[in-house]
Amino acid sequence: MRTITPAPVRRSFSVKAPPQRAFDVFAAGMGRWWPPSHHIGEGELAQVIVEPRVDGRWYEKTSTGAECDWGRVLVWDPPRELVLAWQLSADWTYDPDLTTEVAVTFTPDGTGTRVDFEHRGLEAYGQRADEVANSVGSPGGWPAILQSFATLADS
Template sequence: MTDASVRKSVTVEAPIAKAFTVFTQDFDGWWPRNHKIGEGDLKQAVLEGKEGGRWYEIDTDGSECEWGRVLAWEPPTRLVLAWQIDATWKFDPQLVTEVEIRFIPEGPGRTRVELEHRDLDRFGEAQDQTRAAFDSPGGWSGLLESFAQQATA
């Protein structure tokens, strides 16, 4: 068994309010098209900006695939998302792991973004393989790099 969390961070040349806005309101602009769970091609990645909101995908065939919900909405410093996608990359309403994103100012035009995906032990026997996927270059670090490119553009 490994640590039940994956932690990643990135620093962007953007004020905290812009970093939060790009991460949330411009979510579709930086979320990679190959990070999806639906059968069709990803048309839009949606993050509803409120506690209790959903985050999900809309595919080119019009179908929606749930990813989870917004557990905490504290602009511009903190966001917590429920990740409800299982180890086979399918939505599971019974599974809830948490993705917390913190936005920390490092000056007027610079923000450190720290991400922690926790409660990975809830994946049971698949926790080590799932953690490895989240911890891989194609996992959270790659997603944060994609976000960073958009935030500094």
């Protein structure tokens, strides 16, 4: 039996900010650009937090005060690279036994920064891998989320 592995979701684009600002907006400022509709906890999304260290948590806080893990920090190398473990199931719940990776690099590009984004390891979803790849790669998934980041980084 042949297994087909879904391609990673990739995006590359430039922002006007220098690498350190782009990295900071992406990591420390995630709660300012992450779409409020994209959360897993009860209530409304209040904050998105990336703890600034390897093995730090990546999680949300909701208006009810609940904290819901999304994953953890695998690589913390400001202002060059950030890799996050995405540990959300195909049903959008936290699953500590599932890991895909969200990898972002920030490269000086003239007066701004080239941002290379990749959500990889989607084969971890097994039979639902294509479904998840199509969802996170859809216009309402990473493309819209990254556009929100770019807009804030450019401001």
